[in-house]
Amino acid sequence: MIPARADRETALEIARASYRGISLYNPDRSPARIDLSDNTNTWGVAPAVEAALREASIATVTRYPNLYAAALKDALGGYLGVGADRIVTGCGSDDVLDSAIRAFAEPGDVIALPDPSFAAIGIFAQMNALRPAVVPLTASLDLDAETMLATDARIIYICSPNNPTGGSMSRAAVERVVERARGVVIIDEAYAEFAGVDFLDLLERSDRVLISRTMSKAFGLAGLRVGYAAGAPALVAEVEKSRGPYKVNALAERAALAALGPGLSWAREHVTQAVENRERLADELRGRGLEPLPSAANFVCVPVADADARGKRMRAHGVAVRPFEGMPAIGPLAATNGSALRISVGPWEMIEAALDALDATAEGTP
Ligand SMILES: *Cc1c(COP(=O)(O)O)cnc(C)c1O
DSSP states (O other): OSSSSHHHOOOHHHHHHHGTOOOOOOOOOOOEEEEEOOOTTTTTTOOOHHHHHHHHHHHHHOOOOOOHHHHHHHHHHHTTSSSSGGGGEEEEEHHHHHHHHHHOOOTOOEEEEEESSHHHHHHHHHTTTEEEEEEOOOTTTTOHHHHHHHTTTTTTESSOOOOOOOOOOOHHHHHHHHHHHHEEEEEEOOOHHHHHHTTTTHHOTTTTEEEEEEEEEEOOOOOOEEEEEEOOHHOOOOOOOOSSSSSSSSHHHHHHHHHHHTTTHHHHHHHHHHHHHHHHHHHHHHHOOOOOOOOOEEEEEEEEHHHHHHHHHHHHTEEEEEEEEOOOOGGTTTTTTTEEEEEOOOHHHHHHHHHHHHHHTTOOOO
């Protein structure tokens, strides 16, 4: 019999060594009246998506979904203007990114990561026993192409627009990395819809570029977990192998097909509104003497001192935003020693509530 004393020490002994330093993802999710903390679509989803979910038959949930989401790959290929053989899907783009890391690197290999950037990648690297080479962004918050290349990494991860800073990486830096990299270059374009520019054309120039996208942000499907990536057919085939079958569930696939079909104009309209409100929010912040970072995404990152405490106080006023501390104190992040708030963009009433909470928690207010 297994002794009942399965305490933490014992569990650590039997767990995979590379997992020891990993804890569960645990951002502050205490309920808030207004939630602008996770960059999801706070307008909702297209009516066509709601209809597709409501009209789904019970057979949709009692049968297995399509093995590798063939219909969804067709629709996504159409959306991006590439062949379906260049698309791989997954249970959120997190799943696609994790699968790609596993597909292209052996334990012990180096993965180059910009800093600050999407924190999940560091965790996926650790879970797959890779060695992260963390490379700070430049003072203008651009990719430091030469230092990334000098790591000689098996995988180089780039995020553009970058989460949490919000800006797009310069074309010159990204092209340099793609031209010179020894291994696979992953470009995470979770926020490409809000940027108006993307790096899809690089798929024509290199068969070692993988561009990941998600339906969690512009399309409002975060709860259904649909992500995907585009790359050369041989490249995406390896990711698909690593990912395994049945990863996009049947309801999610239906919703995603509706979002990309009859729901597409709804998504486009709300991207336009998000971009308008993003610029208006940045103006409001500047009017308060703050210096928001330039954003090409559906959020604005604004350096403030002691972001954790400020975020908590804003939550007490009913508004959740995402605080960041401990980012490299580079360029515009130097003045606050790497501390900032990331505010998601949504309907203007929500942003007004965030601005009110910001005012109510400013220094000198009780
Ligand atoms: C939100 C986000 C993702 C994850 O999206 P899912 O498809 O919901 O897993 C990936 N990359 C970046 C940069 C993100 O901000």
